[in-house]
Amino acid sequence: MRPPAAATAGLLARLARLAVLPLLLVTASGCGPGDTVSSHPGVFGPPGARAAATVPDSLRFTVRTVDGRPFDSTSLAGKPVLLWFYTPTCAPCPAHAFETAARADRYTGRLNVVAVTEPDGHAGSGLQGFTLPSNGVPLPHLADAGHVLRDRFEVEGASSYVLVDAHGKLLHQGPAADTDSLDRELAVLLGPA
Structure with missing residues (x-):
């Protein structure tokens, strides 16, 4: 010994x-x-690394992150995507941000999770600090100037979720305050967390 x-x-x-x-x-x-190993926070690998997977039309878009960097939507190819739409002035949104980060943790590696907000004219604005999953990789926060994504997915309300499968099919759309059906869809789509 x-x-x-x-x-x-x-x-x-x-x-x-x-x-x-x-x-x-x-x-x-x-x-x-x-x-550079990532074109934006929250996605590993060089830009275009997932080019082999097909990006559905519903997920082909050109936007910037809230801090002004370009976001490469091809990074969303190959996995289902959970989009969380929020507004910077939404009172319950910080709580929804923590829930969004928890979902990102539960489905790490199986689900792309992206926050989408309205730009309010202040660089770096948004709830990034509230959406830091336990793995330490921040979620991408997109600035939805002109409501391009909000209109594309017909999102209403200050805080809402949209779940799209890897082929671009809309599986869920609803308010962040009522997530039972979202969690059921995630469980069916991805299995147990």
């Missing part, structure tokens, strides 16, 4: 070797300082 100090030193040495592994993988992948 090792003395406690030797066991601790051995554990620390193994952890140090494991900590080097991600650096080796990044180096091997060709990424370096200044290289």
Whole structure:
């Protein structure tokens, strides 16, 4: 049996070797300082990485994030998409933001979750701080200038959800205050959380 100090030193040495592994993988992948791994927050991989999957017409759009960066809608290809529409002045929206982040956590890797808000003229406006899933990857927050997406999905109300399957079929549309049917649709579509 090792003395406690030797066991601790051995554990620390193994952890140090494991900590080097991600650096080796990044180096091997060709990424370096200044290289981009994502065209916007919340989606991994280089722009167009999901180009092999077909993007349904309902999810083909050109918008910017609330902080002014372009959003590549092709990143939504291949998975169902949950769009949460909200307004910056909506009183219950911070609570809905936490619920949205919880859904993103429940279905990590199986569902794209995107927040859509009305731009109010202030760069960086929105509820990004409320929608940080536990994995630490922020959800994309789109600025829906001119209600392009709101009109496309015929969204009414200050806070609403739209669920679209990977083929672009609308599965759910309704207020964020009443999510029982949304959660049923998610369970049918994606299985247990």
